[in-house]
Amino acid sequence: MKMKPTDFCRRPAGKRLLTAVSWVLATLALPAAAVTQIDATSEIHLNVHQGRMLQLDEVPDSVLVADPEIASFELPSPGNVFVYAKTVGTTTLYAMDADGQVISAIRLVAEHDLAALKERLRREFPDAQIQLEASVPSGVIVRGSVETPQDAKKVIDSVQAWIGSSGGAGGSGGGGGQGGGAGGSGGGGGSGNAQPGSSTTSPNVVNQLKVRTPSQINIRVRVVEVSRKLTHELGFNWDASLNRGGNSFGFGSGALTDFFSATSNTFTREGGSGMLGYSSTGSDGSLSTLLSAMNSQGLASVLAEPNLTAMSGETAAFAAGGEVPIVLVTGNSISIDYKSYGVILRMTPTLLSGNRISLHIAPEVSELTSVGSVQLEGGSTIPALTVRRADTTVELASGQSFALAGMLRSSNSQTVDGVPGLSSIPVVGRMFEKESTSSEETELVIIATAYVVAPVSAGQLQTPGSGVKMIDAVTPEFGAAGYLY
Structure with missing residues (x-):
């Protein structure tokens, strides 16, 4: 050295x-x-x-x-x-x-x-x-x-x-x-x-x-398919619906322009009868009420409402739908595999410091379709699947919600209406028919709320009717409607 x-x-x-x-x-x-x-x-x-x-x-x-x-x-x-x-x-x-x-x-x-x-x-x-x-x-x-x-x-x-x-x-x-x-x-x-x-x-x-x-996290998820009319004609904003503040919403039998004011961005009851008014303060209850209101008016369809609980760092999964058989031919052997479709959800929550939650969520919504299906020898048909999926990680506090939107689906349908008897006449029957084409565009919205939870004793979990018994001749009569509370 x-x-x-x-x-x-x-x-x-x-x-x-x-x-x-x-x-x-x-x-x-x-x-x-x-x-x-x-x-x-x-x-x-x-x-x-x-x-x-x-x-x-x-x-x-x-x-x-x-x-x-x-x-x-x-x-x-x-x-x-x-x-x-x-x-x-x-x-x-x-x-x-x-x-x-x-x-x-x-x-x-x-x-x-x-x-x-x-x-x-x-x-x-x-x-x-x-x-x-x-x-x-x-x-x-x-x-x-x-x-x-x-x-x-x-x-x-x-x-x-x-x-x-x-x-x-x-x-x-x-x-x-x-x-x-x-x-x-x-x-x-x-x-x-x-x-x-x-x-x-x-x-x-x-x-x-x-x-x-180990910490456990409860995740409440609602998968909703919403008509694009809601966002195009009403100008609905999902981000705003999850924030605290004055959101207003409404439905009516008249035209949308009759009860929605573009100048004040509010709904009124002057445009039609039988209208449903709605005001949001950003709470989970208000959001649930909003989705229920849209569902009753045909503007939204609730596909699934899973309520899952998982340990921190573990994965919870949910599936609602079915399985379609897929025929696999290898040489002289034939085997059948199954492909799941419907609402499939995988979530992995991780508890961070200060009751903050990192949530990795991977939702998928699929359905069978004849477009792109495969025709096999012998007349068998393997249907195709239309799939909408997302994969993201968000961070939020316990009790907070977030929404995933923007997954669109467009479908076209054609109907023919005719006068019974006359519409079936050759050549001139088409004069008595009415052909109409309609298109529908929907948006998939996924709303999730995460909570930090802890196990509780059995006495703290009550089912409907727990602690209620009928009044008989021995029991002193009090209460209401014949039941002892």
Whole structure:
């Protein structure tokens, strides 16, 4: 190993003597246990930002450290070396005689003070059971169990903050040094940011904590197929329906332009009879009322209303529809596979901090169609599927809702009406027929609401009629309608 001439520069005798005297006084103030007697080859473990006095078997002529960014040293007195751990890592300290022969090779291992960190975590989280283990090169493995996911995040944040404060390293430090007799020093600190290729690494925490009470998330989903008349002619905005504020809505038997004011963007009751008025404040109940109103007026059709509960990080699935057989011919063998269609929903909720939920949702709505179907030999037909699907991840708070829209479907139909008897006369029968073509465009809207829930006792879950019994001749008569409440 080649060293620069400046790595072994000697101090003037006066400065060496002054340094020796100061370090001797510091050494005398140390307890006996603070000085470690070491062999020619030893391994010393140090906590970061802590030092130790080492006593060598022989008085070295020069001392150097392989990586001065991990540890530094001083020579306070003949045969004694004070080492100081600067950052997490492993390096080697060499002591040599006047002939350049190595008389001691000491392996220095700088580690995080896990005992102090564990004590701090014990005070902050008395109900948690936490074990810490050092990992290569400068990380910490956190094991054990905590009560909630929020506690787990707080534990990991505390460990990361501790490692960041104790394991941060400066940049290029001083090189190895030399000292003869009682003086000399080496491994000065230096300043600046760590350079690429240095021994310092970013804090690395491996989270292996287990949550004793896994969080459960309830997801209420409503899959609705809405006529495009609602958005084209009424100018309905799904985003606005989920926000708090004054939405107004209405239906009537007259024309849409008769009871909708374009200037004030409101509905009135002057345009027709039998109209249904609706006002939204953004709550879930108001949204459900809105969907029910649209369903009763034929402007929307509720395809599915699943109510699923899943553990945080687990996937919940829902399917409502059917399966169509698909014939597979391979050589001389025939097999049948089944393809699902209808409303298919897969959701994966993950509980974040502060009761916020990350929800990955993948809905799919499909139906059979003759367009694109396959005709097989023998007259069998394999129908095709029209599919509308989405795949997205959103973040929301417990109790909040979001809507997915924009998945359109267009269908055309043709009808022929005729006068019975006359429309069937050859040639002139077409004069008594009326042919009409209509097109319908619908939009698929998916509304989901997520809640953080917890298990409850059986007594807290009541079914309709629970606690109600008939009044008989023995039971005193009170209540109403012949029932005892």
